[in-house]
Amino acid sequence: MKNGRMKEEVDIDMDKDNGLIHAIAQDYETGEVLMLAHMNEEALRLTIETGKAYYWSRSRNKLWRKGEISGNEQLIKEILIDCDGDSVLLKVKQIGGACHTGYRSCFYRRINGEIVGEKVFDPEEKYGKRDGDSDSASSASAEIEQKQEQEQEP
Amino acid sequence: MKNGRMKEEVDIDMDKDNGLIHAIAQDYETGEVLMLAHMNEEALRLTIETGKAYYWSRSRNKLWRKGEISGNEQLIKEILIDCDGDSVLLKVKQIGGACHTGYRSCFYRRINGEIVGEKVFDPEEKYGKRDGDSDSASSASAEIEQKQEQEQEP
Numbered sequence: 001m002k003n004g005r006m007k008e009e010v011d012i013d014m015d016k017d018n019g020l021i022h023a024i025a026q027d028y029e030t031g032e033v034l035m036l037a038h039m040n041e042e043a044l045r046l047t048i049e050t051g052k053a054y055y056w057s058r059s060r061n062k063l064w065r066k067g068e069i070s071g072n073e074q075l076i077k078e079i080l081i082d083c084d085g086d087s088v089l090l091k092v093k094q095i096g097g098a099c100h101t102g103y104r105s106c107f108y109r110r111i112n113g114e115i116v117g118e119k120v121f122d123p124e125e126k127y128g129k130r131d132g133d134s135d136s137a138s139s140a141s142a143e144i145e146q147k148q149e150q151e152q153e154p
Numbered sequence: 155m156k157n158g159r160m161k162e163e164v165d166i167d168m169d170k171d172n173g174l175i176h177a178i179a180q181d182y183e184t185g186e187v188l189m190l191a192h193m194n195e196e197a198l199r200l201t202i203e204t205g206k207a208y209y210w211s212r213s214r215n216k217l218w219r220k221g222e223i224s225g226n227e228q229l230i231k232e233i234l235i236d237c238d239g240d241s242v243l244l245k246v247k248q249i250g251g252a253c254h255t256g257y258r259s260c261f262y263r264r265i266n267g268e269i270v271g272e273k274v275f276d277p278e279e280k281y282g283k284r285d286g287d288s289d290s291a292s293s294a295s296a297e298i299e300q301k302q303e304q305e306q307e308p
Contacts, residue, residue: 006269026185033187083260111235114160
């Protein structure tokens with residue numbers, strides 16, 4: 001039975017993973033799973049408040065907003081939480097592609113390496129060439145975001 | 155562009171999370187995201203070999219097969235891996251419900267607690283009453299699986 005009017009108390013469990021929860025981003029229209037990343041309390045708060053997806057980079061210990069440089073933002077349509085409160089599912093409108101490699105989804109390959117995803121942008125164009133042969137300032141920022149998005153999940 | 159014939163080398167990164175990767179289970183037909191859990195190398199191998207989803211319980215340090223007691227198995231239709239090789243997306247045929255609470259998906263609530271998911275089974279019936287007032291052996295096994303599935307993600 002569906003019952004959109006019933007409510008349960010939601011306990012968000014940030015303790016299990018050192019202050020972080022998992023966040024799955026899914027296209028709100030097609031159902032395509034786009035990426036998996038992590039959020040701390042601030043990232044979740046900002047995501048709810050601004051309607052745009054924020055994450056926490058575990059490798060760089062830093063908050064980041066998806067698409068802050070590339071423009072490939074995620075606009076929040078709905079946020080669901082799982083039974084044990086340590087994972088959220090973001091239903092989003094994905095601008096451009098979610099993956100730093102240029103694919104629409106980070107899950108663009110089968111486990112045997114076969115490519116099944118759709119390439120929607122050229123990462124060099126979005127993030128700048130990594131050897132920095134274009135404008136050095138923007139290239140540096142681009143590298144940061146490329147690195148962020150590359151390390152979106154670490 | 156889609157290109158099902160191209161292949162990339164897939165590096166599965168089990169080092170980032172102490173030998174574990176994330177695993178998202180998604181209904182292969184409807185696109186509904188059902189749950190998020192973890193896999194070690196053995197769970198991934200068994201999942202590939204048997205065509206049924208196996209996971210690793212982080213709280214109990216134990217391998218488990220989804221639905222081994224309840225019968226709510228996940229039959230694998232496709233396994234995708236993400237760009238940085240530390241998360242897999244399982245497209246599955248979900249028998250019954252994925253969530254130990256009786257809902258089809260573990261993501262049955264909005265972040266404000268509003269219930270939007272579909273309840274598809276009675277957990278007491280599947281797992282036995284937790285106070286053990288039925289057959290004690292099966293009740294004990296049921297409790298184990300309920301606990302497993304409850305702790306599917308810790």
